[in-house]
Amino acid sequence: MASPDGRREPLILVSHRGPVQFARDATGRRICTRGSGGLVTALSGLAGRLANGVWICAALSEEDTAVCGEHHGRSFVANHETARGAVLRMIDIDPAVHHKFYSIVANPLLWFLQHNLWDLSNAPNITANEIDAFVAGYEVVNRRFAEVVVEEVATRAGRAVVMIHDYHLYLVAPYVRAHCPGTFLQHFVHVPWPQPDAWRVLPVWMRESLFTGLLANDIVAFHTERYARNFLLGCQDLLGLSVDFGRLTVDVGERRVAARWYPISVDVSSLEELANSPEVQDQERQLENSSREFLILRVDRTDLSKNVLRGFLAYDQLLTDHPELTGRVTFLALLQPSRQDVDEYLEYADRIRRLVADVNLKHGNTDWQPIDLRFQDSLPAAVAAYKRFHVLMVNSVFDGLNLVAKEAMVVNRVDGVLVLSEHAGVYDELGAFALGVHPFDISQQADALYRALTLPREERRTRRQVCVDIVRTNDLDKWLRTQLDDIAAMQSG
Amino acid sequence: MASPDGRREPLILVSHRGPVQFARDATGRRICTRGSGGLVTALSGLAGRLANGVWICAALSEEDTAVCGEHHGRSFVANHETARGAVLRMIDIDPAVHHKFYSIVANPLLWFLQHNLWDLSNAPNITANEIDAFVAGYEVVNRRFAEVVVEEVATRAGRAVVMIHDYHLYLVAPYVRAHCPGTFLQHFVHVPWPQPDAWRVLPVWMRESLFTGLLANDIVAFHTERYARNFLLGCQDLLGLSVDFGRLTVDVGERRVAARWYPISVDVSSLEELANSPEVQDQERQLENSSREFLILRVDRTDLSKNVLRGFLAYDQLLTDHPELTGRVTFLALLQPSRQDVDEYLEYADRIRRLVADVNLKHGNTDWQPIDLRFQDSLPAAVAAYKRFHVLMVNSVFDGLNLVAKEAMVVNRVDGVLVLSEHAGVYDELGAFALGVHPFDISQQADALYRALTLPREERRTRRQVCVDIVRTNDLDKWLRTQLDDIAAMQSG
DSSP states (O other): OBOTTSOBOOEEEEOSSOSEEEEEOTTSOEEEEEOOSHHHHHHHHHHTTOTTOEEEEEOOSHHHHHHHHHTTTOOEEOOSTTTTTOEEEEEOOOHHHHHIIIIIIIIIIIHHHHTTOOOTTTOOOBOHHHHHHIIIIIHHHHHHHHHHHHHHHHTTTTOOEEEEESTTOTTSHHHHHHHOTTOEEEEEOOSOOOOHHHHTTSOHHHHHHHHHHHTTSSEEEESSHHHHHHHHHHHHHHHOOEEETTTTEEEETTEEEEEEEOOOOOOHHHHHHHHTSHHHHHHHHHHHHTOOSEEEEEEEESOGGGOHHHHHHHHHHHHHHOGGGTTTEEEEEEEEOOOTTSHHHHHHHHHHHHHHHHHHHHHOBTTBOSEEEEEOOOHHHHHHHHHHOSEEEEOOSSBSOOHHHHHHHHHOSSOOEEEEETTBTTHHHHGGGSEEEOTTBHHHHHHHHHHHHHSOHHHHHHHHHHHHHHHHHTOHHHHHHHHHHHHHHHHHO | OBOTTSOBOOEEEEOSSOSEEEEEOTTSOEEEEEOOSHHHHHHHHHHTTOTTOEEEEEOOSHHHHHHHHHTTTOOEEOOSTTTTTOEEEEEOOOHHHHHIIIIIIIIIIIHHHHTTOOOTTTOOOBOHHHHHHIIIIIHHHHHHHHHHHHHHHHTTTTOOEEEEESTTOTTSHHHHHHHOTTOEEEEEOOSOOOOHHHHTTSOHHHHHHHHHHHTTSSEEEESSHHHHHHHHHHHHHHHOOEEETTTTEEEETTEEEEEEEOOOOOOHHHHHHHHTSHHHHHHHHHHHHTOOSEEEEEEEESOGGGOHHHHHHHHHHHHHHOGGGTTTEEEEEEEEOOOTTSHHHHHHHHHHHHHHHHHHHHHOBTTBOSEEEEEOOOHHHHHHHHHHOSEEEEOOSSBSOOHHHHHHHHHOSSOOEEEEETTBTTHHHHGGGSEEEOTTBHHHHHHHHHHHHHSOHHHHHHHHHHHHHHHHHTOHHHHHHHHHHHHHHHHHO
């Protein structure tokens, strides 16, 4: 990240959600809490590394907007531990515009598309409503973010490294490039990048706009090599651009854009600190008190991509195949409520409730409920469960990376086994030491659960230890360092 | 198709459905009818060109099985006009095995996968049932077909050109190749070939088995270049094979397999003959009697890939946007009932019925129902409607080729306009002269319908004439000839 004259360029981080969110407590006092969502968990580790940079994000709560106003829309220092003293710049967005941007375009349209979740004979319907949401929502919010980036670059003498994050902000780069030619632009996509045909669900002008937006960056980054290749394939197939699959680059006019992959990771030391905190230990004791011989665990947002239903169907099969497990195992599912304003999510949560009731009725008894389903969002409870699971179920249909797998393996204390979907990005790193499963194959998932429960202790220990070593080696610091090294190399090349 | 010594090699055609089907009429007399389905329509044109070849197909009715038995399982000459005196070999298959093969694996598993129709958060579930259907149904039926091919090759002195058709028979070639090394093998895939990620819905062993099955052919043929490229991409991504995207070949051990594309077509003269038949003229008069100023038409199997719902939603939008059309237009939908043993199809037909009732209630009156929905399977009625439509709606979600577009443009008498999905294989040939639509974009489809209804007569005439010229030039004869030329070139090369 050194510029040609050896000066270190400031980092400008851009993401829809920021590291903290403001609210009022019951007494009316302002409180500052950790931002929600997996991406924030990961990126928060970067907050302390921004130096004279800034983190640009949306004002998402009423109190965020108030804070924004108090700082006259300018940046300010956030003192919450999650923000680690980072300078924040929150953008106030009209709620009606934000709704179009977020609840019509970003979720579900792009999220569903990138996770292959559309039931295409029925949805999506691109109508005047969706087109308006794209033009008067997604494009407007992206432009607003871009204008703020340009302002922040200007206050830094026109030079900075801008790191834009995820599927909410695909259209930020072109405006920034046009106004700040000296700025290095990287976009990091944290969700899967599907193959070109998946993008055909969008009208030509819409998908070309998204690709073109990303191509205004110098680097487009993903969690896995496959996503990077899929992106280049889309540039070739959908835009007719010239692609070099050896160097992983695509030529756009005179410019050359690189596709790269950097699997994101966790901040191991702060995770360990949390795992040893009194709050987590308290949760752990509660868990111990209600525990059976075996604990199978899943911790997910209640998202259609997470494959919760098939996981329970596999567990149903396990209990049918192995009646000797009756009364000896609990499947604890900690599901964070998610996107309750989207119909598909409400329906999905209903389907989950019904299936859990069925399985508990079929196999359970007055003394034992085989599935313990909790719709809740508590990090201490999740970390306590991470420490105690014997089997962690990560069977995602498609999943950008899946940080739960990394977090849980690092803090686990009982040589727990990871059952891992072949379709999660993290499979590239941990798949060889997990029990791999195919997300649609319920028979195989049932067998994998059984195998995981019955692996010899020595093998469980070895498998987990290798996973932990991998995560510790490829930690969040290395994730950032590798990207900055690549950027420096491209700047000097 | 000449062998090195100049001898013309016999053609062996292999498909699940044959050109004719046997039944008993009300009086108990055996009757022979035209086989159903789009593929049979197309392939029937080949029946007269088999010379000393044979058409191998499944016995699908009880009477087929009886005919099979009378010929002691050997081949026989079929005298029905559709079969054009071809020699048939019908294979008797145990109904329970056939059910697994057809109603669990081929439809819906492969059909849905290849048309991107799975609602992946809910389906498919690969359980013991699906695995059994693959092993004890799909593999068994494919093996039986392969054994019969080997027998028929043997009666032809071990030399033949074998043309295997469609997604029911992906596993036929390996056995034939092993037993008849002198035989040229081509597999023609009539449905879309999706990109590699779509195949990830199947467990690794299952998708590798299908790809490996196809790779035992010398040529794997498709309707469009994109499908051929997608196939090669799958060979590269999923099997790690070495692919040449310039020559469109893939190396499998010592062998080189070619991917090719030949868009299928119609037999123009027999179609014209049918269009002028008294039966069609009679249907045409009935249509005339009930007709309004404009006729919008769709003719489809009632399949989720055909996008019937969005077509009606676009029509609903058209009537809302243009109240001046009230009472002046009819949308005639001739939908052939299909796969009533698959839940998804029953639900889809229900959804269609409900939507039609809604639209008719919303826009219609006692004197006029805007949509005329008919679940029926009558070729004469379809051809009569082909002659009279002003706009033909083909808005498929994904569609291997779509022969309705070709047939209907050829026989139309009133300079009808084709509204055509970008995702139908036939778009490569006719798209430039149709009004192209994006299958998910309902606004655009509504606009296209309006534009089609209001195009000047001269432009309609020119557009249709070019379409007709293309279809006449690229007719079924040329389709076959091109393939046989390529085969001859590969045999002598």
